[in-house]
Amino acid sequence: MEPAAQGVRQTYLYFGVLTLLVYLLAPSSYLVDITTSYMLKNNLHATATQVSIFRLLTAIPIYVAFIFGFIRDTWNPFGLRDRGYFLIFAPVVGAVFVWMALSHLSYQGLFIGMFLVMLSSRFIAAAYQGLLALVGQERLMSGRLSALWQIVSALPILAGAFASGWMAEHLRPSQTFLLLAGLAFLIALFSLWKPAAVFADTYERPQARGSDIVGDIKRLFRHKAIYPAVLLIFMFQFAPGSNTPLQYYLTNHLHASDAIYGDFQGIFAASFIPVFLLYGWLCKRVSLGKLLFWGIVIAIPQMVPLAFIRSASGALWAAAPIGAMGGIAAAALFDLAMRSCPPGMQGTLMMMVEAGNLLSTRGGDLLGSWIYGTSPTHGFLYCVIAITVVYALMLPVLRLIPRELLATADGEANPLVEAEVLAEIAETAPSRA
Numbered sequence: 001m002e003p004a005a006q007g008v009r010q011t012y013l014y015f016g017v018l019t020l021l022v023y024l025l026a027p028s029s030y031l032v033d034i035t036t037s038y039m040l041k042n043n044l045h046a047t048a049t050q051v052s053i054f055r056l057l058t059a060i061p062i063y064v065a066f067i068f069g070f071i072r073d074t075w076n077p078f079g080l081r082d083r084g085y086f087l088i089f090a091p092v093v094g095a096v097f098v099w100m101a102l103s104h105l106s107y108q109g110l111f112i113g114m115f116l117v118m119l120s121s122r123f124i125a126a127a128y129q130g131l132l133a134l135v136g137q138e139r140l141m142s143g144r145l146s147a148l149w150q151i152v153s154a155l156p157i158l159a160g161a162f163a164s165g166w167m168a169e170h171l172r173p174s175q176t177f178l179l180l181a182g183l184a185f186l187i188a189l190f191s192l193w194k195p196a197a198v199f200a201d202t203y204e205r206p207q208a209r210g211s212d213i214v215g216d217i218k219r220l221f222r223h224k225a226i227y228p229a230v231l232l233i234f235m236f237q238f239a240p241g242s243n244t245p246l247q248y249y250l251t252n253h254l255h256a257s258d259a260i261y262g263d264f265q266g267i268f269a270a271s272f273i274p275v276f277l278l279y280g281w282l283c284k285r286v287s288l289g290k291l292l293f294w295g296i297v298i299a300i301p302q303m304v305p306l307a308f309i310r311s312a313s314g315a316l317w318a319a320a321p322i323g324a325m326g327g328i329a330a331a332a333l334f335d336l337a338m339r340s341c342p343p344g345m346q347g348t349l350m351m352m353v354e355a356g357n358l359l360s361t362r363g364g365d366l367l368g369s370w371i372y373g374t375s376p377t378h379g380f381l382y383c384v385i386a387i388t389v390v391y392a393l394m395l396p397v398l399r400l401i402p403r404e405l406l407a408t409a410d411g412e413a414n415p416l417v418e419a420e421v422l423a424e425i426a427e428t429a430p431s432r433a
Helices: 003-025 030-043 048-058 065-074 082-102 107-138 142-170 173-190 213-222 226-237 244-253 258-270 272-282 288-299 304-308 312-325 327-340 346-373 379-392 394-400 415-427
Strands: none
Touching (some): 003 142, 003 173, 030 142, 030 173, 048 107, 065 107, 065 346, 082 107, 107 142, 107 327, 142 258, 142 272, 142 327, 213 346, 226 327, 226 346, 226 379, 244 346, 258 272, 288 327, 288 394, 312 327, 379 394
């Protein structure tokens, strides 16, 4: 096997395993979030409002996730950079779960524990996403890593959707917490591996060079590429009607069982995977500009079929094509985010994207719920129209993206982007070591 091909495979293996572990442990994942909600409902007899407040407040660190990304870009723990964050904060998360397992289950204790887990895990997420984007930029493989990221991160979603219910029925809360602690300690153990394909000279290249704190803040706001990248992902996730209104439409309007909504979301998420695989092949042959444009065009009518569904079985049959229609756009948008990171500030931008994702999802769901409630007969149709309009408005935003970021396919050198990186770091204060 040629060294280059072996290096790519090693990079895939490293980020594939790391992505799986990070997303299995993520507090917002189905595995953690749904099992926690079952504890609140079944063990602590919390009301729906209390569960909602619990989720809202424990997610506060995600709303300000860019802070954790900025810390990742400016602090080098133990001189190990991203591996240092895994070695520090994965054991912290594990220790919190062990404490929760050994403590009496209460609403207050569960809240404190999950807030601490959410807080500590943001450092893990910042290091993971910052490293992913940095390697994607330096190795000219942001498209392939975006596809890998989306494929592997979908697996915990699917597994969590099914495993969380089983865990709630068969495991005591203490056993669940110990299982999650084991996953956290496994991330720390995995971080001891330092494959050359990922880490050789990674932090010495121009894309990794930052400035001082003031200089970094100035560069962040002057970096024009970040604005359309964050805005487009925000718009793509802002889908009024795809969550709570859809759940109520299926159960109340179409008289489907509660399980149908979960089945729909599972099929919807699974249908993205083959499209992400296709993106991984296409991105090496087609420029990002074309993939982004046509991906959004295909995604604009994505939710329209839902307006014509008249049965629960029809909804399940439609879930796969509806999901597949958004796959190219989703992978291309995260490809764009990685390409748009300022030198040395990959963690900051990627965590801005994560914060925007959650805020957009929650805000879109709130707006969609209000729209749905405006009309018992046509409320869901109005939601579908709103989603379609938001997606269509993404097309003019494409014009704000610097053309040079879109000009090349994955793996192709881009002299214009390389020159801009060198010019940007030359204008800053003395760079960090």
